[in-house]
Amino acid sequence: MSGEPGGERVIDGRYRLLSPLGEGGMGTVWRARDEVLHREVAVKEVRAPAGLPETDVRRMYTRLEREAWAAARVAHHNVVTVYDVATDGGRPWIVMELVRGLSLADLLEAEGPLEPPRAARIGAEVLAALRAAHGAGVLHRDVKPANVLLSNDGRVVLTDFGIAMVEGSSALTMTGEVIGSPEFLAPERALGRTPGPESDLWSLGVLLYAAVEGASPFRQDTPLSTLRAIVDEELPPPHRAGALAPVIEGLLRKDPAERLPAERAERELRILGAGGGAPPPDTVPAGAHAPTVAARPE
Structure with a gap:
């Protein structure tokens, strides 16, 4: 330098x-x-x-x-x-x-919880980014409000792929190391299992919950107790999510195979973001899930 x-x-x-x-x-x-x-x-x-x-x-x-x-x-x-x-x-x-604007975390800190349509519009753009990443064989693994940038021109940008996992790459982590922000980790990752695109979808569900409720659903006093809650505790029912609640609940199913598929989730988010009504309650057929990206366990 x-x-x-x-x-x-x-x-x-x-x-x-x-x-x-x-x-x-x-x-x-x-x-x-x-x-x-x-x-x-x-x-x-x-x-x-x-x-x-x-x-x-x-x-x-x-x-x-x-x-x-x-x-x-x-x-x-x-x-x-x-x-x-x-x-x-x-x-x-x-x-x-250079993205001129602020992060979603900054916005939530400054303004408090978002109205469901606004959260849905942001979530749809983040999900579009994730679908593009998954299509390129990349798992983000740290989807959270601090990594979502809201530009002054209205663009929503997903950033910080610093702990991304690329299909075919070797792991760069130490045994026992927790990679990612604990409160946004999917249950399968908390258990040390191989992550897939569904793991990023879970993190998006936590992001949406936090955006409308004001706090992430499983946060506890310590990282270890947070991970335990993610694995063992039931999802606290969202109270401010309105029509967005079925999408959040669909993304936050413990079993990755039962989570709301990415394409369906994006479609529902765009409808809700445009002022549409709630999706039908049974939005996920049994066993439906996004395509799996091969990734080696850490």
Whole structure:
């Protein structure tokens, strides 16, 4: 990483970091300027935790590169566009389109629960992104409000494929490591079973529940108790979901094979988002489920 007289940092001799867009425990997303193409971009920096063994640091950077690879495989207007993977300081930096707006998590924090039609419209766009990803052999594995961006022009964008699993790739996790946000994990993943597209559909169901109810359904005081609730507890009935309730309940069936299929769920969400009525109660034929994407267990 090079410096400039003005104090701004330049990544890989090309991407000038301008200001942070967001920061978490694992790194920072920057607003930056591509000095070659003269456009603003978002650059994702990941910082390895202090004291992490070198083998785990390398594994983290490999996962970051795979995020770019996974997202770049999915060409869809609801999926963030990845432009480049730059290498600087011995680590990768993901260069993406700059989405001007806020995350769904920010919106919920600022405005509180959404009305069901608005949540349905957002959910339909997220599901379109997931269907495109699944069609490309990519499982997202961390669908949550913080990873859904709402652009100023009305576009809904699914981002952060950093823990995505790609068909045919090897796992990059340690034994016993929980990958993803616990309260959005599907029961089969909490039990260590092989995930499939239905696991992302469960996470979407939790997202929709949280969007209309104000809290995710299985959140407990600790990650372990949250995972136990996901596996063992019944879904608390949604009270604010209205006509959206059957879709949420269909996505949050414990058995992946019994979940609302993606195509049917998207159709229902678009109807509800446009102001239509509730779907019929028996929306999922016995045994109906989305096509399975091959993925190796962690």
